[in-house]
Amino acid sequence: MTRIVHKTLAGLALAGLIAAALPGVALAQARDPAYAAARAAGQVGEKMDGYLGYVTPPSPALRAVIEDINIKRKAVYADKAKANSATVEEYALTSACLLISQTKPGEKYQAPDGSWQTRGAGAPMRDARCP
Amino acid sequence: MTRSANPATIAFMRESGKRSMRRTLRALRLVGLMGAVCALPGCISVKAPDKPIVIELNINIKQEVVYRLAGDAAQTIDKNAGIF
Numbered sequence: 612m613t614r615i616v617h618k619t620l621a622g623l624a625l626a627g628l629i630a631a632a633l634p635g636v637a638l639a640q641a642r643d644p645a646y647a648a649a650r651a652a653g654q655v656g657e658k659m660d661g662y663l664g665y666v667t668p669p670s671p672a673l674r675a676v677i678e679d680i681n682i683k684r685k686a687v688y689a690d691k692a693k694a695n696s697a698t699v700e701e702y703a704l705t706s707a708c709l710l711i712s713q714t715k716p717g718e719k720y721q722a723p724d725g726s727w728q729t730r731g732a733g734a735p736m737r738d739a740r741c742p
Numbered sequence: 743m744t745r746s747a748n749p750a751t752i753a754f755m756r757e758s759g760k761r762s763m764r765r766t767l768r769a770l771r772l773v774g775l776m777g778a779v780c781a782l783p784g785c786i787s788v789k790a791p792d793k794p795i796v797i798e799l800n801i802n803i804k805q806e807v808v809y810r811l812a813g814d815a816a817q818t819i820d821k822n823a824g825i826f
Contacts, residue, residue, distance in 0.1 A: 642824055683825045691818050697811055701803050705811040709819055710826060724794050740805040742812045 645676045656719025656727055657710045659738055661688060661703030666719045666727050708741035 642650070649655045649669070655677055658664040662681045669677065684706075685699065692702035711720045714730040722728045722736040819826045 640824055680825045683822075687818060687822055687825070691814060695811055695814055697807060698803075701807050702811055702815060704803055705808045705815045706819060706826075708808065709812065709816055713819070724796050726794075740803065740808045742809050 643676055643680070645673060646680060649673055649677070650718060653717065653719045653729065656721060657707065657714055658721045659704070659707050659711070659723060659725075660700075661705075661707040661710065664721060664727075704738070704740070705742075708737055711735050711737055712741075 646655070646663075654665065654667050654669065654673065655663050656666050662684055663677050665674075665677070685703075688703045688706065689699045692699045695702065712735065714720050714735060716730050716732055718730050719727050720730055720735055723738050728736060
């Protein structure tokens with residue numbers, strides 16, 4: 612009897628794990644809707660240090676979403692920097708170069724002077740060291 | 743006129759006069775002190791810059807490092823699309 616109970620519990624735990632992992636997988640593919648909306652609305656933009664910044668004061672909910680993304684970014688940068696014998700800052704700055712290039716017209720990015728710029732049709736203003 | 747001759751009013755005026763005199767003296771002393779400090783050689787004057795301040799992030803990061811990492815970083819961004 613206890614055996615059956617144990618098996619059932621183990622099965623339930625496994626199902627729970629899979630269910631918990633699924634949104635994580637989905638998140639790795641697509642942007643959080645709150646982040647996507649804030650980005651499109653120009654509330655957040657790509658900073659020159661490889662992280663997201665606030666163009667306008669964020670709501671507590673948006674701040675939580677963006678901070679979470681920035682923490683995840685830092686973890687990825689740290690991991691990849693180590694694999695490439697570089698510092699986190701070096702890897703983050705390199706990513707910033709690419710991320711600013713990848714912004715779409717209307718999205719916000721930070722220029723080398725620290726100001727927020729709206730991406731136009733042309734090339735964005737980037738750090739002199741960007742490839 | 744007769745009203746202002748009220749002894750209480752006179753006392754008050756005298757008191758406030760003393761107070762403002764003291765305040766003036768204190769201000770003068772402060773100005774004198776500042777003058778003395780800035781008269782010294784090596785006085786630092788702060789001027790507002792006429793050009794926009796450019797934040798040089800990570801001055802130590804070399805361009806060659808950025809070029810070396812660019813390929814890997816591009817892949818990382820693609821693989822982690824959700825957070826970029």
